[in-house]
Amino acid sequence: MIKSKSAKVGDWCFIIVCVLVSLICVVPMLNLLARSLSSTDALIKHEVYLWPKGLNLEAYATVLGDMKYIRAFFWTVFLTLVCTVVSLTMTTLCAYPLIFENLKGRSVINIFITITMFFNAGTIPNYLLMKSLNLLNNPLVLIIPSCLSVYNMIIMRSFFYGIPDSLRESAEIDGASFFRILISIYLPLSKPVFATLALFYAVGRWNGYSDALMYINKDIFYPLQLFLYNILNNINSVEVATQEGFSSPGLTESLKAAIVMFSTVPILCIYPWLQKYFIHGVTMGAVKE
Numbered sequence: 001m002i003k004s005k006s007a008k009v010g011d012w013c014f015i016i017v018c019v020l021v022s023l024i025c026v027v028p029m030l031n032l033l034a035r036s037l038s039s040t041d042a043l044i045k046h047e048v049y050l051w052p053k054g055l056n057l058e059a060y061a062t063v064l065g066d067m068k069y070i071r072a073f074f075w076t077v078f079l080t081l082v083c084t085v086v087s088l089t090m091t092t093l094c095a096y097p098l099i100f101e102n103l104k105g106r107s108v109i110n111i112f113i114t115i116t117m118f119f120n121a122g123t124i125p126n127y128l129l130m131k132s133l134n135l136l137n138n139p140l141v142l143i144i145p146s147c148l149s150v151y152n153m154i155i156m157r158s159f160f161y162g163i164p165d166s167l168r169e170s171a172e173i174d175g176a177s178f179f180r181i182l183i184s185i186y187l188p189l190s191k192p193v194f195a196t197l198a199l200f201y202a203v204g205r206w207n208g209y210s211d212a213l214m215y216i217n218k219d220i221f222y223p224l225q226l227f228l229y230n231i232l233n234n235i236n237s238v239e240v241a242t243q244e245g246f247s248s249p250g251l252t253e254s255l256k257a258a259i260v261m262f263s264t265v266p267i268l269c270i271y272p273w274l275q276k277y278f279i280h281g282v283t284m285g286a287v288k289e
Contacts, residue, residue: 027050029264030050031048031049031050032257032260032261033052033257033261034048034049034050034051034052034053035048035052035253035254035256035257036059036060036254036257036258036260036261037052037055037056037057038052038053038054038055038056038254039053039054039055039056040056040254041054042054043253043254056254058254059254059255059257059258060258062255062258063231063255063258063259063262068219068227069224069227069262071220072222072223072224072226072227073224073262073266075220075221075222075223075224076206076223076224076225077266079139079142079143079205079223080202080205080206082143083142083143083146083147083201083202083205084198084201084202084205086143086147087146087147087148087149087152087197087201088194088197088198088201090147090148091148091149091152091153091156091197092156092182092187094113094148094153095153095154095156095157095160096160096178096182096186098110098157099157099160099161113150113153114150116150117150117151123214126145127214127215130145130215135215136215136216136217137215137216137217137218137221139221141211141215141216142205142208142211142212142215142216142221142223145211146204146205146208146211149200149201149204152197152200152201155193155196155197156190156193156197159190159192159193160186160190163185163186163189163190167185167189168181168185171184171185199270199271202267202270203267206224206225206266206267207225207267208223208225209223209225209226209229212226213226213229224262224263225263228259228262228263231255231259232256232259
């Protein structure tokens, strides 16, 4: 099939836009990587752009040498895994019953759930609620309040709607229970939406620090983002930087770049692993109607 001239121009415009967007995303990361690996003299003279000058690993050694960082990193990895599993479980248990038309009060439940997307009690009432539930300085405060996203639940519910009813009806005729139908039919066919929502929940938890900032006072429960946030605040202060041995402006800039790399690279590694699920069909090869 021979494309028309206008179609070829459209393809080239699309390619150019994709290249520009890719550069916008990649160039800042390359600059940060170069700054984190460059010597202090090159950073002070503002000679570093996309390639490191005077290879220097002192910033990485400084961060990795801090046992608090190692503890915060592994705690955040564990917290992200737990939150993702709990959130996916809660989202599934909420979305699955709502696809049945004979569920009593389904419309009312949908309304109440949707209202929570538009209205929130606010910071102070939420803090008072966590206090009354004895969740302050408790690691559960980083898991329970955010274990269900209504937006993600609607995505999963819409995905479940797309699965042919004939699959469920055939299982019901064979005597399968609702839970058995969920385990044997809906979950195996829902890998794309599970991968997508797992990514949403994992990224949200990995990048989250505001809840820990408000509800947690024990540094042992600080997630990585809050720990790095505190480091950035400290090294921005000349007095604190001098006390900690970070008196060199170049090293300070290198530390900032290394901290950003530490906080972003681990979660970026998840994307290639989940990408293959995004292009799968919902019921590929399951049934033809």
